[in-house]
Amino acid sequence: MKSQPSLDTSPKVSDEIRKTTCYMCACRCGINVHMKEGQVAYIEGNRDHPVNQGVLCAKGSAGIMQVNAPSRLRAPLKRVGPRGSGQFKEISWDEALDMAVGLLRPVREENPEKLAFFTGRDQSQSFTSFWAQNFGTPNYAAHGGFCSVNMAAAGIYTMGGAFWEFGQPDWDHTKLFMLFGVAEDHDSNPIKMGIGKIKARGAKVIGVNPIRSGYNAVADDWIGITPGTDGLFILALVHELLKAGKIDLDYLAQYTNAPVLVDAETGLLLRDGDGKQLVVDRVTGALTAFDQKGVRPDLRGTHSDGALTHRSVFQHMIERYLDPEYAPEAVSEKTGISAGKIRAIAAELARVAFEEAFELDQPWTDFRGERHEKMVGRPVSFHSMRGISAHSNGFQTCRALHILQILLGTVEVPGGFRFKPPYPKPSEIHPKPHCKVTPGAPLDGPHLGFVHGPEDLALKDDGSPARIDKAFTWENPMSAHGLMHMVISNAHAGDPYKIDTLFMYMANMSWNSSMNTSGVIDMLTDTDDSGNYVIPNIIYSDAYSSEMVAYADLVLPDTTYLERHDCISLLDRPICEADAAADAIRWPVIEPDRDVRGFQSVLCDLGARLNLPGFVNEDGSQKYDDYADYIVNHIRKPGIGPLAGFRGNGNKAGRGDVNPDQLDRYIQNGGFFVEHIPAGANYYKPWNMDYQNWAVGMGLYDSPQPYLFQLYVEPMRKFQRAAEGHGDRQPPNHLRARIKLTLDPLPIWYPPFEDSHV
Incomplete structure (x- = not known):
């Protein structure tokens, strides 16, 4: 054979x-x-x-x-036919950059707001925003405003962080995991791994979603909710927990503004001369700053000063959420969830949080100087993303979800939701939005941020929007990530003003068009009475011949992610875990076979040609040869650059001198860097002084930043007061009622505005 x-x-x-x-x-x-x-x-x-x-x-x-991909762009392109015709000629990079400078230089010298620079999901926003700020335009933002800005902003204002990049469940200890509005999500592999881990040891998964797909398909209990009513369902759970007394009173008193007093006249929080929020000490009965050593804040504290009696935030919450309008029977029809089911879920949350509580033998010291011998675990965790945030009531819905987990005492404790460095960060230490334009000079500060009242809105002296997307205006006051999906339509309408050049990167119009691709095509090709395009100039960068390419006047071909340097930075959107700070790089594992350049390197070149501060040396020469050079040598603050790892001689983390071999060290280490949080510092991060001091050493904070979770968000009350007629900055009359309704400092639910258009 x-x-x-x-x-x-x-x-x-x-x-x-x-x-x-x-x-x-x-x-x-x-x-x-x-x-x-x-x-x-x-x-x-x-x-x-x-x-x-x-x-x-x-x-x-x-x-x-x-x-x-055969659709990869192969060289710079100059349009030679009408927009949309696809008629281009290939040009050299020198000609392309000269053309770009010819469009951009007059704009910068005469009126930088005439440039609208918006990027997609490029993951280099600390760099692109730095470029835009030095150019001087107020018109910059990236993908976030189109995606989950409601979730991120609600989380920052309420507790200093949110889900996904901001934090994660404690997969090692959680026993009940509840998801709201999550499909495959951005954090897909870690979530899948985490669900597998907890289900293997018998933990329960509850999925809340109108359809049973993705993670909801493997949930032990699926709640098929009516779209847009998640906030009402969540507040019904809050109602039941408060009614049953199943909340963590000690946690609320020590770590949140629940005991802080609300001024009975203004609705603002009472503060001392240093601006610190005031509580009543239940031991002495005295009015005192929240952070004083030995203070025991009284959740039911009151303080009278003549005719007025000021009550605590907690009492306002009790009054609101015990109202019958939030009872399960009252919300059942709207949410599509039976009253019995709502009660059962509330009872399950309470049972696991309190009857299956546990302790870790890990001492820690809080911001008041009090030493705790143990860490209390409450094994209930939540996760949510765009499903609940992408409604016009999404901001308050997301706030309601954060309130729910805070009431249970499950944030930053063993078994609950945990922040990832550089979070938590209270809204007060984030920048405020800046919009002051000076011809030929940088913007007066970062474009994006968190407003704390009408005085922080991005408005011109006449009250009109300073930004083309109308972010940070009376219409959209807390739009922390900008509103890139509004750019093309506003620029076409000349509302609030006309622009000269639209400069976009990885922002394909069919993805960025509010489900109106044909309408966007009309806007990009529309001409005025003289035959000139209404949006005069369009520069676009992409690696592929996307829909947007056909409508650009100048195309700057990008590399693919395997052909360039990228920086996943602690200054931007890092890859941290709850127990560690981490960042990463991409690097050219292959060289491009086309005449293309990484967009970030192109910006370094353009920045030098335009003589932008931050991109040229004192003698006017180009400061950064390319993006790799920027990643290594850029200093954002003393000792702090885009990458946290291998600084100095290669042995420094977070803060340290420039290391010319830094990228090589990252490559040798597998493309990433990890710095673990010390034992004893990895829970209770907002209040744990070991974590606070570690974060300062890493460059995450300039100084310790302990703070209280803000169940009652005072900046929202300031906007309400403006709508009531208080203050110098006043909203337009047609927006007063909406502001008073929607910007309540305690979470509420109202039907999504878009329901009226269906």
Whole structure:
């Protein structure tokens, strides 16, 4: 009998492995790129990477298509036919950059607001915002305003952080995990791994979503809610927990503004001469600052000063949420959830949080100087994203969810929701939005931020919007990430003003058009009576021939993510875990086979040609040769740059001198850096002085920043007061009623405005 030929059952698929960071979604997993004869042969997960620990989804594995796609742009393009015709001619980079400078320089010298610079999900916002700020335009933002700004802003204002990049469940200890409005999500692999981990030990998963797909398909209990009513459901849970007394009173008294007194006349919080929020000490009965050593804040404290009696935030909450309008029977029809089911879920949350509470033998010291011998665990955690935030009532809905987990005492405790460095960060230490334009000079500060009252709105002297997207105006006061989806329509309408140049990166119009692609095409191709385009100039950068390319006047071809340097930075959107600060890079595992350049490197070149501060040396020469040079040598604050790892001689983390070998060290380490939080500092982060001091050492804070969770958000009350007629800055009359309704300092629910358009 003829013998069978031997088969190689494990053929070698590569002759080299290069480790970098995936870019097929926003999860930013570590990947091993298998190379064979200088080409990408296969992509798998990096088992050493903190984000995915080797797990990689089908999208990540399909990254090879990025470098093989026939739709990749191959050279700079100049439009030679009408917009939309696809008629271009290839030009050199020198000609392309000269053309860009020719469009941008007059705008900067005459009126920088005439440039609208908006980017998509590019993950380099600390850099692109730095460029835009030095150009001087107020018109900059990125993807966030189109996605989950309600979730992020609500979280920052309420507790100093939110879900996804801001924090994660305590997968090691949680026993009940509840998801609201989550499909595959941005954090897909870690969530999948986490759900697998907790289900393996018998934890329960509850999914709240109108449809049972994705994570809801593996949930133990699926709640098919009516879209847009999540906030009403959540407040019914709050109603039941308060009614049953199943809330963490000590947690609320020590770590939130529940005991802080509300001025009976103004609705603002009572403060001392230093601006610190005031509570009543239940031991002495005295009015005192919240952070005083030994103070025991009284949740039911009151203070009288003549005719007025000021009550605590907690009493206002009790009065509101025990109202029958939030009872399960009252909300059942609107939410599509039976009253019995609402009660059962509330009871389950309470049972796990309080009857399955546990302790860790880990001492820690709080911001009042009090030492605690143990850490109390409440094994209930939540996760949510765009599903509940992408409604016109989404901001208050997200706030309601944060209030729910705070009432249970499950934020920053073992078993609950945990912040990832550089969070938590209270809204007070974030920048405020800036919009002062000076011809030929930088903007007066960062574009995006958190307003604390009408005085912080981005308005001109005449009260009109300072930004083309109308972010930070009476219409959209707390739009922390900007409103990029409004840019094209506003620019076309000339409302609030006309622009000269629209400069976009990774912002494909079909993705950025409010479900109105044909309408956007009309806006981009519309001409005035003289035959000139209404939006005069469009510069666009993309790696592919997307829909937006056909409507650009100048196309700057980008590289794919496997052909360039990128920085996933602590200054921006890092890859941290709850127990560690972490950041990462991408680097060119292959060289492009086309005449293309990484967009960030192009901005370095344009910045120098335009003589932008921050991009030129004192002698006028180009400061950064390319983006890699910027990543290593840029100093945002003394000792702090885009990357936290391997600073100084390679042995410094967070703060340290520039290390010229930093990128090489990252590559040697698999493309990432991790610095673990010391034991005893990894829970109770907003109040734990060991964490606060570690964060200062890492450069996350300039000084310790302990704070109270803001169940009652005072800036919202300031906007209400303006709508009531108080203060110098007043809203337009047609917006007064809406502001008074929607900007309540305690979470409320109202039907989404969009329901009236259906």
